[in-house]
Amino acid sequence: MNIIITGASQGIGYEITRLFAVLPETTVIAIARNEKKLNQLKNECSIKSPHSNVVSVSFDLEKIIDQSASITNIILQHVDHIDILINNAGLLINKSFTDISPQEARKIFDVNLFVPALLIKELFPYMGKKNVTHVVNISSMAGFQGSSKYPGLSYYSSSKAALASITECLASEYKDSRVYFNCLALGSVQTDMFAKAFPGYKAQMKPEEMARFIVDFALNGYKHFRGKILPVSIANP
Numbered sequence: 001m002n003i004i005i006t007g008a009s010q011g012i013g014y015e016i017t018r019l020f021a022v023l024p025e026t027t028v029i030a031i032a033r034n035e036k037k038l039n040q041l042k043n044e045c046s047i048k049s050p051h052s053n054v055v056s057v058s059f060d061l062e063k064i065i066d067q068s069a070s071i072t073n074i075i076l077q078h079v080d081h082i083d084i085l086i087n088n089a090g091l092l093i094n095k096s097f098t099d100i101s102p103q104e105a106r107k108i109f110d111v112n113l114f115v116p117a118l119l120i121k122e123l124f125p126y127m128g129k130k131n132v133t134h135v136v137n138i139s140s141m142a143g144f145q146g147s148s149k150y151p152g153l154s155y156y157s158s159s160k161a162a163l164a165s166i167t168e169c170l171a172s173e174y175k176d177s178r179v180y181f182n183c184l185a186l187g188s189v190q191t192d193m194f195a196k197a198f199p200g201y202k203a204q205m206k207p208e209e210m211a212r213f214i215v216d217f218a219l220n221g222y223k224h225f226r227g228k229i230l231p232v233s234i235a236n237p
């Protein structure tokens with residue numbers, strides 16, 4: 001099985017990678033910018049499971065927007081098809097609507113919407129080839145319609161709402177393919193991002209607990225859900 005995870009250098013993505021790495025005959029391509037943290041992740045995985053095959057790819061995913069670099073060529077050096085893609089990388093800048101600059105607002109939408117969308121586009125030819133491919137987009141309760149909204153998170157929340165919406169669009173557009181799209185709207189998880197969003201609060205859920213759910217969903221959820229936006233939340237914040 002070939003699995004791609006973005007935002008693997010810390011938080012939820014780090015734990016997702018660790019869980020997938022123990023599965024037999026699985027190649028996990030772990031993408032983020034921080035090379036040091038990715039190498040630490042790879043080492044941890046190989047100590048825990050000597051047969052694990054974690055490929056760490058230090059790459060700034062924003063580069064796929066202006067096409068200044070290709071992640072596809074790097075991925076194709078290791079796998080020829082994709083079974084699971086988890087679009088987990090995300091960016092949160094906590095600033096009021098009047099303080100946030102257009103550049104910051106744009107960057108939030110780049111990382112949270114355009115990066116996953118363009119990654120799906122680039123990798124689409126390698127999906128649904130051998131088996132069903134499950135694309136899991138990681139959104140947030142912050143962008144879930146009707147949920148509580150918080151100051152400082154307007155662009156973050158709306159970018160995550162857009163990611164949820166495009167999931168439904170792609171599921172509809174490619175309903176006759178073997179590529180299945182779903183979106184998980186996560187509630188609070190204790191990570192660096194959560195601390196930025198809600199300074200001083202403590203989340204009830206640890207990254208490894210949320211990662212366990214996401215891994216199980218990525219492996220099995222496509223049998224029951226297609227084109228769905230599912231809230232995964234015990235508290236917010």
Ligand SMILES: NC(=O)c1ccc[n+]([C@@H]2O[C@H](COP(=O)([O-])OP(=O)(O)OC[C@H]3O[C@@H](n4cnc5c(N)ncnc54)[C@H](OP(=O)(O)O)[C@@H]3O)[C@@H](O)[C@H]2O)c1
Nearest residue numbers: 007009010011012032033034061089090140188189191193
């Ligand atoms: N924690 C929560 O309470 C919560 C709640 C709802 C939704 N979520 C969502 O869950 C996902 C994971 O969140 P988290 O809390 O684990 O966040 P985190 O600890 O801040 O981790 C974010 C990850 O995204 C990567 N990333 C950011 N920009 C990137 C870029 N340009 N290129 C490549 N990688 C990039 C970071 O790696 P590098 O810095 O090494 O590039 C890092 O590994 C996010 O999509 C987030 O919005 C989290």
